[in-house]
Amino acid sequence: MSVTSLSKFSIKHLLGVFHKDPSMICILKGKDHLYDYVNPAYQALVGDKEIIGRSVREVFPELAEMGLTKVLDSVYETGNSFTGSEMPAKKGGKEERIFDFTYQAIILDEGTVYGIYVQIFDVTEKVEARKKLKESEENWRKLANFVPSYIWTANSEGHITFVSDKWFDYTGNLDKRASIEGDWQFVHPEDEIKYKVIWKDAVTKESFFEIELRCRRFDGTYRWFLLQAQPLLDSSGTVISWFGSLNDINERKLEEFERLKIVEKERLVYNSSEIQRQLLKNLFDLIPAIVCTLKGPGHEFELINPAVERLFGNRNVIGLHAIDVFPKTSGQDFIEKLDIVYNTGEPYIGIELPYPMFNPLSGIIETYYFTFAIYAMHGENGCINGIFIFAYDVTEQVKNREALALKNELLIKINNDLDNFIYTASHDLRAPVSNIEGLINALKFSLGDDVNKNKEFGDIMKLVSSSIDRFKNTIQELTEISKVQKEVEEEIEFVYFEEVLEEIQLLYQEQIKSTQARIIVDLNEGFGFRFSRKNFRSIIHNLVSNALKYRHSDIRPEILIKTERINNYLIFSVQDNGLGIPKNQLDKVFTMFKRFHSHVEGTGVGLYIVKRIIDNAGGKIEVDSSEGKGTTFRVFFKV
Numbered sequence: 299m300s301v302t303s304l305s306k307f308s309i310k311h312l313l314g315v316f317h318k319d320p321s322m323i324c325i326l327k328g329k330d331h332l333y334d335y336v337n338p339a340y341q342a343l344v345g346d347k348e349i350i351g352r353s354v355r356e357v358f359p360e361l362a363e364m365g366l367t368k369v370l371d372s373v374y375e376t377g378n379s380f381t382g383s384e385m386p387a388k389k390g391g392k393e394e395r396i397f398d399f400t401y402q403a404i405i406l407d408e409g410t411v412y413g414i415y416v417q418i419f420d421v422t423e424k425v426e427a428r429k430k431l432k433e434s435e436e437n438w439r440k441l442a443n444f445v446p447s448y449i450w451t452a453n454s455e456g457h458i459t460f461v462s463d464k465w466f467d468y469t470g471n472l473d474k475r476a477s478i479e480g481d482w483q484f485v486h487p488e489d490e491i492k493y494k495v496i497w498k499d500a501v502t503k504e505s506f507f508e509i510e511l512r513c514r515r516f517d518g519t520y521r522w523f524l525l526q527a528q529p530l531l532d533s534s535g536t537v538i539s540w541f542g543s544l545n546d547i548n549e550r551k552l553e554e555f556e557r558l559k560i561v562e563k564e565r566l567v568y569n570s571s572e573i574q575r576q577l578l579k580n581l582f583d584l585i586p587a588i589v590c591t592l593k594g595p596g597h598e599f600e601l602i603n604p605a606v607e608r609l610f611g612n613r614n615v616i617g618l619h620a621i622d623v624f625p626k627t628s629g630q631d632f633i634e635k636l637d638i639v640y641n642t643g644e645p646y647i648g649i650e651l652p653y654p655m656f657n658p659l660s661g662i663i664e665t666y667y668f669t670f671a672i673y674a675m676h677g678e679n680g681c682i683n684g685i686f687i688f689a690y691d692v693t694e695q696v697k698n699r700e701a702l703a704l705k706n707e708l709l710i711k712i713n714n715d716l717d718n719f720i721y722t723a724s725h726d727l728r729a730p731v732s733n734i735e736g737l738i739n740a741l742k743f744s745l746g747d748d749v750n751k752n753k754e755f756g757d758i759m760k761l762v763s764s765s766i767d768r769f770k771n772t773i774q775e776l777t778e779i780s781k782v783q784k785e786v787e788e789e790i791e792f793v794y795f796e797e798v799l800e801e802i803q804l805l806y807q808e809q810i811k812s813t814q815a816r817i818i819v820d821l822n823e824g825f826g827f828r829f830s831r832k833n834f835r836s837i838i839h840n841l842v843s844n845a846l847k848y849r850h851s852d853i854r855p856e857i858l859i860k861t862e863r864i865n866n867y868l869i870f871s872v873q874d875n876g877l878g879i880p881k882n883q884l885d886k887v888f889t890m891f892k893r894f895h896s897h898v899e900g901t902g903v904g905l906y907i908v909k910r911i912i913d914n915a916g917g918k919i920e921v922d923s924s925e926g927k928g929t930t931f932r933v934f935f936k937v
Contacts, residue, residue: 322418448544456501470516486512794826820860845874
């Protein structure tokens with residue numbers, strides 16, 4: 299209602315109208331804002347308090363402190379209206395309510411301001427209802443985010459207005475508003491057109507909506523979902539919004555696809571037409587394996603190939619039941635497997651299973667071994683109607699493997715016996731050799747100086763002594779071999795290459811000096827690892843001594859010793875410029891007692907010992923050689 303320019307008569311006429319108005323109305327007169335009129339609704343606001351003729355400041359001092367009188371002054375002085383909303387105040391001095399209000403200047407016909415027209419509306423219920431609605435929406439959203447499904451809503455036109463937070467976790471899209479406005483932009487391109495058509499049709503017809511589609515996850519993969527929506531109607535039957543859910547059905551869909559594949563495969567493979575049956579029979583006849591089909595719960599032989607006939611002594615078993623064909627003692631277990639596959643549809647795979655079978659050649663029951671697969675066959679209605687068997691007779695392979703295992707056991711026993719013989723021989727020969735050496739020395743002493751000075755006798759004694767020394771060295775080497783063969787545990791400690799190499803160089807100092815050998819050492823400082831110090835010393839000793847022994851007589855020996863690390867190996871290499879090894883003999887270089895240069899002293903067991911030590915430690919050794927140019931040994935220590 300506009301109260302801007304009214305005559306005094308008009309004001310009196312309106313008072314009757316104001317009196318019946320449910321809103322709270324009053325008229326304030328003059329610049330002091332004295333109550334000139336209040337309707338019953340406004341009077342109820344202040345209770346029993348008499349306010350006519352009193353100022354607003356006097357009746358509502360607390361509102362005056364809040365600046366109310368300043369607002370009234372402005373309206374009175376400027377003639378501009380003022381509107382306030384949702385201001386709390388106590389009604390009747392007791393109950394707090396919430397109000398909307400309007401202040402308008404009352405201007406008389408002559409243009410003078412009479413006062414201010416005040417109209418107040420109680421909006422408490424509306425505000426409370428809005429708060430409850432907001433709380434209800436918040437609670438609904440919390441519930442939507444709590445349930446396992448993805449909850450969503452759309453407006454009456456079908457545009458998405460809300461999606462539960464879990465959906466944004468799934469898509470990885472942090473911009474929720476853009477995601478909602480995109481209306482399922484994460485739908486798989488192959489499903490998008492179908493989705494839009496069905497959704498548009500549902501919105502147009504105001505009918506239930508449902509579709510299965512794929513939606514992209516935050517990692518780029520797609521999963522299957524069931525998207526559903528139900529229209530919500532008002533009292534007049536008009537759609538006001540849509541309520542929907544999105545449920546992950548990926549596992550179910552994958553299972554469905556798998557079942558469809560199996561059903562389609564079985565339908566194609568086991569079609570029961572006569573043409574396909576004959577083609578299958580022809581195929582069976584060409585397969586060397588055992589192939590047959592059994593029909594019904596009694597497992598009646600329906601199709602067999604020649605291998606099945608041979609298995610049963612060229613007996614035609616078509617039409618017979620499995621229980622009548624297989625031996626009573628051994629066949630029962632196999633019949634039970636057929637029953638399980640037929641009843642459950644689950645295939646059975648057997649690997650090298652033994653079965654006693656009648657041998658038509660020997661006329662007795664013998665044990666055969668089979669690897670086989672049993673599958674259920676399905677009819678056109680999808681029900682199991684038979685069994686398909688595919689098997690191989692692996693008796694020969696199993697028996698060959700068993701024979702090989704026996705041979706391996708025998709070979710291990712022979713090797714153990716040989717190790718024991720070497721160990722025993724090396725110990726038992728020590729005493730006789732020592733006795734011979736003592737007897738020779740006693741003979742030389744007893745013959746006197748005249749005989750000992752005889753040149754021919756002296757040469758013979760030197761040969762005898764040399765033979766005894768070689769024999770003693772051979773016994774010592776046999777002892778070392780025996781220790782390596784038996785894998786005698788040595789104390790493991792942290793060894794350094796440079797320390798052990800210094801010991802070896804000191805040991806061969808005279809030989810290095812006499813041959814003028816040039817030894818080049820390229821070691822990483824502090825290069826070491828955990829190993830048996832004795833075995834490590836033996837490895838370096840053999841490789842360095844071989845490099846010195848097998849040298850050219852007219853070329854200064856050069857020996858390069860270096861270390862390096864590659865992946866999980868420490869590599870120690872010894873390279874020389876010596877005599878080298880023929881290419882066709884390289885594969886025999888680590889063979890016991892194998893020698894390639896007879897003019898040099900040696901027993902031919904050093905490299906064999908090195909190889910065994912490295913093998914027992916889980917490492918490896920490689921050799922590269924060129925005859926006349928030199929040899930390189932590379933030892934890989936696993937760390």
